[in-house]
Amino acid sequence: MTAVQTDTDTAVYALRLGDDALVLAQRLCEWAARAPQLEEDVALLNLALDLLGQARSLLTRAGELAGPDPNGTVRTEDDLAYLRDEPEFCNALLMEVQSGDFGRTMARQLLVSAWQVPLWTALAASADEGIAGVAGKAVKEAAYHLDHARSWVLRLGDGTAESHRRLQQGLDDVWPYAAELFERDALLDRLVERGVAADPALLEPQWRATVQAVLAEATLTVPETTWRPTGGRRGQHLTGFGYLLAELQHLHRSHPGATW
């Protein structure tokens, strides 16, 4: 294996994408054995497995690109997943919002997947071959996730009065967090310039068109809010995030250096 050229900017970008996948997968895993019907247990865990696969590849890539630490060690997927503290995680807040009921979970999934489809499509041509490789596979997975979320949003939005109410509530809860997906910072400026990262400005119109079409068909109202919570990319997370990490990491950290 040839050594990967150290590239701190791209490493952070891979870490953002990897954290997105890992944290959303962890939230979906909370559904194990409590889905509304057995078929959906299988479906939700399929989404989680796809995301975990993406997370593993992206975290591994992030470790390679970050290069060896002063001791000469390259951080592995597990080092990055289990041994970073809360401020070091750079997932978008939308990934970590609590799953709530099935309606909120599907609303969150719609907003995420409608972003991931154009994201991975763009990244399939990324100048970073590691990221491009993940994207080529992830784009198909995201398309399936989007269709799954869409199917449920339609059924819940246009189902019963109760399901409509619940889904609208779930959508209202998660909607403000979507804005962060389209933020641009200095890192993204540099990486878009280099052809490594996708330009958020180009992703937003497609995201908005997809989401609005689904919500209209589902007889739901697009939430209106000026509140744009942010900070996930900089390590500022919601209150529940520390608990998510505690659950994810406690066993691994309880046995330093152990192999599993």
Added chain:
Amino acid sequence: MSQPLWEVFVRSRRGLSHTHVGSLRAPDAHMALRHARDVYTRRQEGVSIWVVPAAEVVASSPDEKDAFFDPAGDKPYRHPTFYTVPDEVQHL
């Protein structure tokens, strides 16, 4: 109130017929197809799926088994082995 039952058929690879693999419950055809994909092709078992409402399957009855299938039993002339061809004749 159970959701409708669907029978699932999977084509395991191109060139083969769809084969019955089992059933599932789903509210409508769209969800039945999605669930079939998730439940019955987790290990790349298929390249194409059919779902059919179980209530729409018209089946022969075991009671009519004799009337249905026995009449074919005494018509061996439908099989190539019924015919004698001399050994020296090739390609038949």
Added chain:
Amino acid sequence: MTAVVPARTPEQEFQDRIDADDRVEPRDWMPDGYRRTLVRQIAQHAHSEIIGMQPEGNWITRAPSLRRKVILVAKVQDEAGHGLYLYGAAETLGADRDELLDMLHTGRQKYSTIFNYPTTSWADVAAIGWLVDGAAIMNQVPLTRCSYGPYARAMTRVCKEESFHQRQGFEAMMTLCHGTATQKRMAQDALDRWWWPSLMMFGPNDDASPHSAQSMAWGIKRFSNDELRQRFVDATVPQAQFLGLTVPDPDLRWDGKHWISGAIDWTEFQTVMRGDGPCNRERLRHRVAAHEDGAWVREAAAAYADKHR
């Protein structure tokens, strides 16, 4: 008029088919007892799969590596799938999944008592794969030749998929046994707790198993409880030795051909079976809550289907 040879009765035709090792299919005539026995057995089997998601599902969010996490997710997902295949098989006998679930939720149908034990450490996930799935496979492989076609076919699928379950469990156990002293202690502790319940999974001793003879005659059961249990012990004891673990049975001995285990404490089995195991109430409560919490989703899907028919 010439005398007509009396036709064989449906009962005789049915038994002829079984004796010829032919398969019974859904629309064939079958004795009520056969149908009832199968529905009960298949439903219990399906219930066991879906309740069985809980003890391991408990560790998904805490799995100690991402590799172990995906393996565990895939396994728990398989259990849901297996439950589904089995409910499907039961439905070919005229049962209805919602009614079967209702029987589970109201305690009128049982599931395997093994899932009423808690999973208190990560090693339990490994031990369940190795021992519980090992025992399940021992029980299930003969069912792929069961006389009822849909059940046999479902079991063929289950067994094919389940072969990875036991192997991943053994591999996880092996990793613990080669790990730190604490990990090895976890492994031994898990074996100590899961060994006897695993042996009990094969059911009562043959002399205390009233329904077995009829199930054998019907081709539903192929081997007796004690036969299958013996096979499991013979297969598993050397594996434990390989891992450097001690089977928690002071009376365990090699008789030259087989590993002979000590007497099983059936009073414990009865206690758990009766509903007084450590987790019976919790498992059922969790299951009922999931079903009830999902009711509005299922109702919405039905309403949507009606509107868009």
